[in-house]
Amino acid sequence: MKPCLSYPYAKILCFLAARLTNAAIQLNLDDDQSIKQAAGRAAYDMMTYYTGNETGDTPGNLPDPYYWWECGAMMGSLINYWYYTGDTTYNKIVEEAMLHQAGPEYDFEPQNQTKTLGNDDQAFWGMAAMTAAETGFADPPDSHPGWLALAQGVYNRQTSRWDPTCGGGLRWQIFPFNTGYNYKNSISNGCYFNLAARLALYSGNQSYADEAIKTWDWMWNVNLIKHDTYHIVDGAHNTDNCTSMDATTWTYNSGVFLLGAAAMYNYTNGSALWKDRVDNLITAGKKFFVNDVMIEACEGGKCNVDQRSFKAYYTRWLAATAILAPHTHDNIITEFQTSAAAAVRTCTAGDTGTACGLQWTQETNDGSLGVGEQMAVMEIIQSNLVDKAAGWRSDIKGTGTSKGDDTAGMDNTTSADHLFGAAVTTGDRVGAGFLTALTLIGVVGSSAFMIIGE
Numbered sequence: 001m002k003p004c005l006s007y008p009y010a011k012i013l014c015f016l017a018a019r020l021t022n023a024a025i026q027l028n029l030d031d032d033q034s035i036k037q038a039a040g041r042a043a044y045d046m047m048t049y050y051t052g053n054e055t056g057d058t059p060g061n062l063p064d065p066y067y068w069w070e071c072g073a074m075m076g077s078l079i080n081y082w083y084y085t086g087d088t089t090y091n092k093i094v095e096e097a098m099l100h101q102a103g104p105e106y107d108f109e110p111q112n113q114t115k116t117l118g119n120d121d122q123a124f125w126g127m128a129a130m131t132a133a134e135t136g137f138a139d140p141p142d143s144h145p146g147w148l149a150l151a152q153g154v155y156n157r158q159t160s161r162w163d164p165t166c167g168g169g170l171r172w173q174i175f176p177f178n179t180g181y182n183y184k185n186s187i188s189n190g191c192y193f194n195l196a197a198r199l200a201l202y203s204g205n206q207s208y209a210d211e212a213i214k215t216w217d218w219m220w221n222v223n224l225i226k227h228d229t230y231h232i233v234d235g236a237h238n239t240d241n242c243t244s245m246d247a248t249t250w251t252y253n254s255g256v257f258l259l260g261a262a263a264m265y266n267y268t269n270g271s272a273l274w275k276d277r278v279d280n281l282i283t284a285g286k287k288f289f290v291n292d293v294m295i296e297a298c299e300g301g302k303c304n305v306d307q308r309s310f311k312a313y314y315t316r317w318l319a320a321t322a323i324l325a326p327h328t329h330d331n332i333i334t335e336f337q338t339s340a341a342a343a344v345r346t347c348t349a350g351d352t353g354t355a356c357g358l359q360w361t362q363e364t365n366d367g368s369l370g371v372g373e374q375m376a377v378m379e380i381i382q383s384n385l386v387d388k389a390a391g392w393r394s395d396i397k398g399t400g401t402s403k404g405d406d407t408a409g410m411d412n413t414t415s416a417d418h419l420f421g422a423a424v425t426t427g428d429r430v431g432a433g434f435l436t437a438l439t440l441i442g443v444v445g446s447s448a449f450m451i452i453g454e
């Protein structure tokens with residue numbers, strides 16, 4: 001694609017030309033059927049990357065260069081796809097992937113993934129399970145725990161990892177041998193906060209709300225949430241008591257706290273405290289829009305594979321916020337309409353002719369193609385149906401149908417971190433061989449989200 005010129009006249013012509021001819025994905029926002037078809041197109045192109053349903057491949061894995069977590073994030077977006085469009089095409093794939101990756105302890109800590117298993121990675125799968133419970137996604141067979149129990153499994157595992165350095169918070173990495181063990185990042189703490197708040201809203205159990213409050217307070221005290229602007233920076237190192245920070249502000253950090261705050265706002269029946277936090281995060285989030293079209297912090301520069309998917313999560317969390325905190329609704333919907341209209345104009349590339357690009361503000365395909373790009377466009381399209389969707393279910397409302405288990409994930413005899421713990425403390429049991437193997441091949445871990453200290 002030729003980029004649009006920057007002269008005003010040429011720009012207008014390019015814009016009109018793109019509207020009339022280039023838009024390989026047609027989208028009429030006044031027509032639900034058109035929105036569903038457009039989302040279906042983006043979903044189809046996204047799923048051309050997925051091989052986990054092929055014979056001999058592992059369900060719930062995307063091929064290189066995608067890390068394990070992104071497949072969990074993708075399953076979450078496919079649950080939303082079904083929820084908003086009613087299209088069940090991918091539901092079997094989702095169920096199979098989720099149940100396979102939940103692992104033997106049903107807490108999304110599969111041993112295969114130890115190298116890339118940070119708290120945030122695990123939580124993206126946990127939040128997908130939570131979404132399944134909230135939206136009433138078809139229950140797994142009775143022989144398996146329910147979606148709610150899988151989300152609780154992740155929550156319980158993470159509760160046990162609350163860490164005393166820097167006065168609290170979760171570390172990024174779970175295992176000391178992974179790079180990033182000394183990093184306390186906003187997304188790991190944000191996912192835990194988000195999950196805790198949603199579990200509180202679903203179950204009515206104050207214990208979850210207490211953990212959400214504790215996490216928010218720690219983020220605030222350590223200054224990862226900026227007191228003047230409510231911008232949320234990426235993270236801090238515990239080696240200097242979390243005083244030096246990576247100050248990048250990503251959409252998904254803002255979004256994960258926004259939805260958690262909206263869930264707490266709703267859970268507290270509209271408290272002034274949580275309303276204030278929701279409103280401040282919405283205001284802070286204005287930096288992620290140019291004329292109501294969403295942009296990521298790295299756009300214009302180089303976005304890595306992970307970062308290219310972040311707008312998908314910001315979108316999905318904004319959509320849920322619009323419902324749980326109705327006073328934010330109209331503003332969010334305007335951003336969805338404008339962003340979706342811009343985003344589909346980038347969907348003109350690839351073998352299918354409908355693969356989407358990264359920078360929606362360009363209104364033309366920028367050549368950046370992949371799972372993240374597809375997921376983000378799919379979410380921004382389908383989120384325009386948020387008002388048509390049946391509301392989230394919950395036990396409080398009496399509409400929750402997903403089976404829960406308060407003690408999920410606590411019987412951790414084969415979870416990856418238990419094996420590691422057993423190996424260092426007792427030097428025997430099955431964990432020892434596992435640890436030795438890792439040491440011998442010199443695993444140093446790879447950063448699942450970003451290179452530390454770059």
Ligand SMILES: *[C@@H]1O[C@H](CO)[C@@H](O)[C@H](O)[C@H]1NC(C)=O
Nearest residue numbers: 047048050053054055090093
């Ligand atoms: C895997 O799923 C895709 C849809 O995303 C489908 O086109 C393909 O046929 C499936 N493969 C198998 C072996 O079922």
Ligand SMILES: *[C@@H]1O[C@H](CO)[C@@H](O)[C@H](O)[C@H]1NC(C)=O
Nearest residue numbers: 058059100101102103110112
């Ligand atoms: C772990 O890896 C093995 C061997 O590749 C595979 O058979 C199994 O399905 C994987 N398990 C998970 C949970 O990914």
Ligand SMILES: *[C@@H]1O[C@H](CO)[C@@H](O)[C@H](O)[C@H]1NC(C)=O
Nearest residue numbers: 166167168221222223241242
């Ligand atoms: C370390 O940081 C925490 C959280 O900001 C703070 O409460 C604590 O006083 C700090 N400790 C030292 C020794 O500075």
Ligand SMILES: *[C@@H]1O[C@H](CO)[C@@H](O)[C@H](O)[C@H]1NC(C)=O
Nearest residue numbers: 204206209266267268269270
């Ligand atoms: C919200 O209101 C309901 C109904 O009045 C009440 O049962 C519930 O305890 C309230 N929740 C909180 C967290 O105050």
Ligand SMILES: *[C@@H]1O[C@H](CO)[C@@H](O)[C@H](O)[C@H]1NC(C)=O
Nearest residue numbers: 266269270323324325326391
């Ligand atoms: C909580 O969310 C529901 C939608 O699930 C909404 O109808 C209700 O107004 C919200 N409560 C508050 C206090 O905004």
Ligand SMILES: *[C@@H]1O[C@H](CO)[C@@H](O)[C@H](O)[C@H]1NC(C)=O
Nearest residue numbers: 152156205206207208406407
């Ligand atoms: C509330 O949740 C906590 C934490 O999971 C659990 O220990 C407790 O049993 C739950 N309480 C009720 C009344 O369900």
Ligand SMILES: *[C@@H]1O[C@H](CO)[C@@H](O)[C@H](O)[C@H]1NC(C)=O
Nearest residue numbers: 160410411412413417418421
């Ligand atoms: C495993 O579970 C037990 C009991 O719930 C708990 O005391 C222990 O700390 C857990 N171990 C790890 C490594 O999380």
